[in-house]
Amino acid sequence: MKVFxxxxxxxxxxERIKNLTGIVKQYQGEQLVIIISAMGKTTNALEKVVEAFYAGKKEEALQLFEIIKNQHLTTAKYLLVTHYxxxxxxxxxxxxxxxxxxxxKPVREFDYYYDQVVCAGELLSTCIISHYLNQEKIPNQWADVRDIIRTDDHFRDAGIDWHYTTEKATQCWASVTASHNILITQGFIGSTDENESTTLGREGSDYTAALFANILNAESVTIWxxxxxxxxxxxxxxxxxxLIxxxxxxxxxxxxxxxAQVIHPKTIKPLQNKGIPMYVKCFLDPSLPGTVIHKKNVKNLPPIIVVKENQLLVHLNSRDFSFMGEAPMQQLYSIFAEARVRPNLIQTGAIGVQICMDDKQDKTEQFASMASTLFDVQLEKxxxxxxxxxxxxxxxxxxxxxKEVILTQKTKETVQIIFKI
Incomplete structure (x- = not known):
């Protein structure tokens, strides 16, 4: 069995959906779990819906969602005849x-509503594609992944309940293989034990593919x-x-x-744990060899360049000239966990520490406010x-x-440099 x-x-x-169908036809007869993301910029459009709703602009939110509805119905009309x-x-x-x-009216936190609305993108895309594949004589079974992947309630970055998810994924796959070779389901989303939709973090569809591959002992995963x-x-x-x-x-x-945006950060562990190779291939030209990712040693790699935009440097300094020893660093990492932010770089000095992180306004303000109870805080944007x-x-x-360089960190393998835009 393969996971796509x-x-x-x-x-x-x-045209792209028809192209996907052409790729799947090349594997007819094989068992496939196919994970599909929301179409194009649908996730961004749904984010606008959530923002309007949370700002109390109900009519604007409904109008924005109407556009998304019509786009998907139009796509379905162009593709479907017998299954429309x-x-x-x-x-x-x-x-x-x-x-x-x-x-x-919103009465809970923004992230809760984000997940309830944004999850629709994957449900809509997989619905249309599943029906189209069936129409094109590629039998498949559609499943709502929220019935399979159980998570905690950390909305927008949910953690997986592996025991429950393993049981449900195994049951679902047994049901599929009783009559079909292909399962169509969604990436990026799951649900809590209260049936509240959750998301696994942006680009979490890769992670979903790795979860299914691990649980079902797939031969390989291919990211198109x-x-x-x-x-x-x-x-x-x-x-x-x-190309690498x-x-x-x-x-x-x-x-x-x-x-690097190629592979979601959490994706590799479930694959590495079972030695399942991943292929990254081009859906525009499936004949190209692409990239294989596996557990073998690889030498003579070229320089690999990653640029992260919209960064923030947080300067934290001890108020009483105390050293930045074990206790204040433990407190700092507790703040990272509570504010749910991840540092991209940390530079520690005698009485201060500098932290480079993504500048997300809500998270930045929360982190700075929490850190200010312990340190003097300055922000460089x-x-x-x-x-x-x-x-x-x-x-x-x-x-x-x-470039005007602000900070440099260097090891034998990696150099990181912060500079002003």
Whole structure:
């Protein structure tokens, strides 16, 4: 059995959905679990719906959601003939689920409503694609992943209940294989034991694919993207980026930790634990070899460049000239956990510490407020964080030409540099 994951770009139009169908046809006869993201920019559009709703702009939220409804119904009309009515009825159930909430008033935290609304994107896309595959004589069984993946109630970054999820995924797959070879379900989402929708963090569809692969002992996972494989830099920022044909799990975890967008940070562990290889392939040209990620050693990698935008440097200083020893650092890490923020870089001094983190307004303000109870706090904004794995000095010099460097950290393998935009 293989696990496929198709991202939003691979299903953002009628033509792309037909292309997905062509890829799946090449594997007919094989057992497949297919994880599909929301179409195109649907997640961003649903985020706008949540923001309007939470700001008390009910009519605006409903109007924004109406646009999303019409886009999906139009896509279904272009694709479906014999299966349109059944698909439309299922879509309307999902529309009602969101609209019922939008007619209410927010009384809980933003992240709760975010998950209840944004999860619709994956449900809508998989509904349409499942019906289209069935129409094209590719029999499959659709499942609501919220009935399978049980999580805690950390909305927008939920943790998995592995025992419950393993039991449900195994039962679901047994049901599928009794009559079909293909399961279609959603990435990115799950639900609590109170049946409240949750999300696993942005780009969490890769993680969903890895969960299913681990639990069902898959032969492999394939992530279908709009690039030819894993590149050593973002090709949109670096036109001369080159393909890396082979990586190991350790290297990919490092890349993900430093902010590379190719693979979700939590994805690798479930695969590494069972030695399941991952392939990153191009849905625009499936004949290209792509990248394989496995547990074997890989040598002679090129420099791998990751640039994180919208960074913030937090300067924390002891108020009474106490050293930044074990106790204050323990307190600081407790604040990280409570505020649910992750530092991208930490530089510790005698009586102060500097922390580079993503500048997310709500999280930034919460973290700064909590830290100010223990430290003097200063914030430095509008920064970029450059990370280069397997760096060389000429490349570093070229990347920093004309830049105002704020802070540098360097090991034998990796250099990280913060500079002003």
């Amino acid at each position: 994951k198709f991202g939003g770009a691979s299903v953002n139009s009628v 009515n059944a698909c439309a009825a299922q879509l309307n159930d999902f529309f009602t689920e969101v609209e019922w909430l939008l007619h209410d 993207k709009d690039v030819e494989g894993v590149m050593n830099a973002d090709p949109k920022k670096f036109p001369d980026a080159q 044909s082979e990586l190991n799990f350790n290297e990919v975890i490092e890349m993900a930790f430093y902010g 509008n920064l970029q964080l450059l990370t280069i794995r397997h760096y060389n000095e000429p490349l570093v010099a070229t990347m920093l030409e004309g």
